[in-house]
Amino acid sequence: MKSMKRVFLFALGCLPCTFLLAQEAPLQMKMDFEEYDPPSTLVVEEHRLTHAKFPFIDIHNHQGNMNTADLSDLVKEMDRLNMKVMNNLSGYGFRGGSDHLEKSLENIKKQFPDRFILFSNIDFSGIDDPQWTGGTVAQIERDVKQGAKGLKIYKSLGMFSKDKKGNRIHIDDPRIDPVWEKCGALGIPVLIHAADPKPFWQPIDKNNERWLELKLHPGRRHDTDPVRWETLIEEQHAMFRKHPKTKFINAHLGWYGNDLRKLGQLMDELPNMYTEIGAVIAELGRQPRAAKAFLTKYQDRVLFGKDSWVPEEYETYFRVLETEDEYFPYHKRYHAFWRMYGIGLPDDILKKIYYKNALTILPGMEKSLFPK
Numbered sequence: 540m541k542s543m544k545r546v547f548l549f550a551l552g553c554l555p556c557t558f559l560l561a562q563e564a565p566l567q568m569k570m571d572f573e574e575y576d577p578p579s580t581l582v583v584e585e586h587r588l589t590h591a592k593f594p595f596i597d598i599h600n601h602q603g604n605m606n607t608a609d610l611s612d613l614v615k616e617m618d619r620l621n622m623k624v625m626n627n628l629s630g631y632g633f634r635g636g637s638d639h640l641e642k643s644l645e646n647i648k649k650q651f652p653d654r655f656i657l658f659s660n661i662d663f664s665g666i667d668d669p670q671w672t673g674g675t676v677a678q679i680e681r682d683v684k685q686g687a688k689g690l691k692i693y694k695s696l697g698m699f700s701k702d703k704k705g706n707r708i709h710i711d712d713p714r715i716d717p718v719w720e721k722c723g724a725l726g727i728p729v730l731i732h733a734a735d736p737k738p739f740w741q742p743i744d745k746n747n748e749r750w751l752e753l754k755l756h757p758g759r760r761h762d763t764d765p766v767r768w769e770t771l772i773e774e775q776h777a778m779f780r781k782h783p784k785t786k787f788i789n790a791h792l793g794w795y796g797n798d799l800r801k802l803g804q805l806m807d808e809l810p811n812m813y814t815e816i817g818a819v820i821a822e823l824g825r826q827p828r829a830a831k832a833f834l835t836k837y838q839d840r841v842l843f844g845k846d847s848w849v850p851e852e853y854e855t856y857f858r859v860l861e862t863e864d865e866y867f868p869y870h871k872r873y874h875a876f877w878r879m880y881g882i883g884l885p886d887d888i889l890k891k892i893y894y895k896n897a898l899t900i901l902p903g904m905e906k907s908l909f910p911k
């Protein structure tokens with residue numbers, strides 16, 4: 540009896556021992572994946588960055604009403620972030636109006652000529668028309684003459700755009716070849732978003748890293764699509780290969796941010812392929828050592844991009860790129876339920892990603908606005 544008491548008292552003082560002694564049944568509790576999100580108890584140094592270390596060019600942004608908008612509030616927000624130049628990829632507006640680009644260029648010129656650039660957009664719906672290729676090439680020529688600095692291709696090419704017979708238009712459709720060639724000849728880059736993250740093609744279950752996103756946005760599902768993810772990606776690479784004199788910015792790390800070895804092989808194979816980090820910083824932030832090696836090796840071909848215009852979210856980008864902070868949260872749980880680690884890039888590489896690479900591949904940029 541006496542010794543039992545001693546064991547009991549000892550066990551109270553030693554938590555692991557209580558587990559050994561008592562045959563405990565676990566609590567009958569279930570917790571939702573969406574609900575379980577405990578605040579971290581880790582105490583480490585933190586560097587909250589609301590302002591980038593160097594002025595930067597956001598190569599991947601979308602603004603819908605640049606043809607008429609008062610841009611001063613937007614510029615104030617850009618200044619807070621240290622964003623020197625915003626590239627609005629939606630040059631034709633969200634509805635694709637033909638005079639949208641022209642009006643937007645005028646509006647920018649009147650208000651903040653150094654702070655915004657625009658990319659042109661093209662429409663694939665008339666691709667069956669024998670005049671389509673020539674007309675589209677002429678449109679690009681005209682847009683660039685007016686001031687467009689590149690061409691943006693939306694993911695609808697390959698996924699949703701169909702010809703008159705209802706056939707899917709392949710990304711490497713030869714009818715588009717002269718358009719890519721023209722971009723190369725004019726010295727403008729083509730920023731292309733093809734397909735979507737690979738998990739969107741996988742079953743929505745416990746093995747899917749984007750389960751929450753697909754639950755919240757079921758319209759993003761492609762798990763029953765007849766076209767495989769690999770097919771779209773292969774078409775895109777075939778198109779890059781066919782036009783070595785044209786510079787392509789493969790958006791969102793080409794959806795290989797989770798496989799930097801594969802992305803590196805592509806960078807080696809396709810010297811005309813550049814990439815940007817919009818919406819995929821969480822991939823780099825979960826592998827800071829591999830990301831640092833990748834960004835060091837390909838420092839001349841990676842550009843800064845963000846995609847959705849939510850100014851508060853830039854902090855995660857700055858923090859991953861600039862600091863060596865550990866285990867800090869990402870801003871959108873459905874992109875990443877994991878935490879971030881800073882890569883701590885040196886200044887010379889940061890400058891390339893933030894602005895130097897964009898200044899090199901965009902035509903006619905005013906370099907004096909940026910540090911050497």
Ligand SMILES: [Zn+2]
Nearest residue numbers: 599601732846
């Ligand atoms: Zn985008």
